[in-house]
Amino acid sequence: PSSSALSPRSTPPSPVILTQDELKKIAAYKAVDYVESGMVLGLGTGSTAKHAVNRIGELLHQGKLKNIVGIPTSKMTHEQAVSLGIPLSDLDSHPVVDLGIDGADEVDPYLNLVKGRGGSLLREKMVEGACKKFIVIVDESKLVKHLGGSGLAMPVEIVPFCWKFTAERLQKLFDNSGCVAKLRTFGETDKPFVTDNGNYIVDLYFKRDIGDLKAASDAILQLAGVVEHGMFLDMATTLIVAGELGVTVKQK
Numbered sequence: 156p157s158s159s160a161l162s163p164r165s166t167p168p169s170p171v172i173l174t175q176d177e178l179k180k181i182a183a184y185k186a187v188d189y190v191e192s193g194m195v196l197g198l199g200t201g202s203t204a205k206h207a208v209n210r211i212g213e214l215l216h217q218g219k220l221k222n223i224v225g226i227p228t229s230k231m232t233h234e235q236a237v238s239l240g241i242p243l244s245d246l247d248s249h250p251v252v253d254l255g256i257d258g259a260d261e262v263d264p265y266l267n268l269v270k271g272r273g274g275s276l277l278r279e280k281m282v283e284g285a286c287k288k289f290i291v292i293v294d295e296s297k298l299v300k301h302l303g304g305s306g307l308a309m310p311v312e313i314v315p316f317c318w319k320f321t322a323e324r325l326q327k328l329f330d331n332s333g334c335v336a337k338l339r340t341f342g343e344t345d346k347p348f349v350t351d352n353g354n355y356i357v358d359l360y361f362k363r364d365i366g367d368l369k370a371a372s373d374a375i376l377q378l379a380g381v382v383e384h385g386m387f388l389d390m391a392t393t394l395i396v397a398g399e400l401g402v403t404v405k406q407k
């Protein structure tokens with residue numbers, strides 16, 4: 156072989172494979188580009204939203220953002236924001252939120268979401284429901300054709316009182332979809348997972364399509380004992396997806 160064939164220049168560049176966490180960070184940083192000084196912000200929860208909150212803290216400290224007020228969607232995000240020196244408030248004082256940024260477990264083509272596999276769905280839904288603009292940030296693994304079709308959990312927050320009764324009624328609602336309802340526990344233990352609001356979570360697993368999402372949502376919310384579910388229908392205004400081929404922004 157000629158010497159030029161051996162030179163480093165002739166080696167094709169190896170593709171850079173980004174980790175899932177790096178993709179989450181790219182989506183999160185892109186969302187923070189939409190944040191402006193003076194905004195009231197909904198601060199999401201989870202490994203993707205964590206990057207956005209870190210970035211907001213960083214920009215605040217650099218003086219590039221001023222007069223931000225954050226409304227955290229969980230105790231965990233509250234602690235993170237406090238550690239970063241982000242001024243915090245709540246919906247009682249700020250019933251209208253300028254911009255919310257949060258991750259999701261599933262996103263369908265209409266920007267409907269499943270959230271709450273991290274357990275914070277109730278506060279997320281309250282805060283994000285009050286947002287004028289709600290940006291969802293995901294890596295491309297979260298994109299689905301139909302919510303609930305991934306074989307992963309659809310979380311429902313319920314009161315602890317007679318939780319088995321409520322879980323059975325939830326499962327029955329979706330008999331036709333081969334639903335199995337399971338109480339969420341701490342790891343491998345039998346100890347129920349307890350939400351920030353002192354409630355339990357029942358995860359619904361579907362074997363078949365759940366059909367009309369609005370009808371499913373209404374049916375779940377009609378059950379006494381249910382506090383809220385993790386379907387976020389018609390709430391997201393913007394979707395930012397980071398994938399191997401780059402970042403895409405989709406507006407509703």
Ligand code: 5RP
Pocket residue numbers: 199200201202203204257258259260269270271272273274275276279
């Ligand atoms: C927590 C949530 C999270 O936003 C969702 O679970 C996505 O989490 P992650 O960014 O860690 O994948 O809804 O209740």
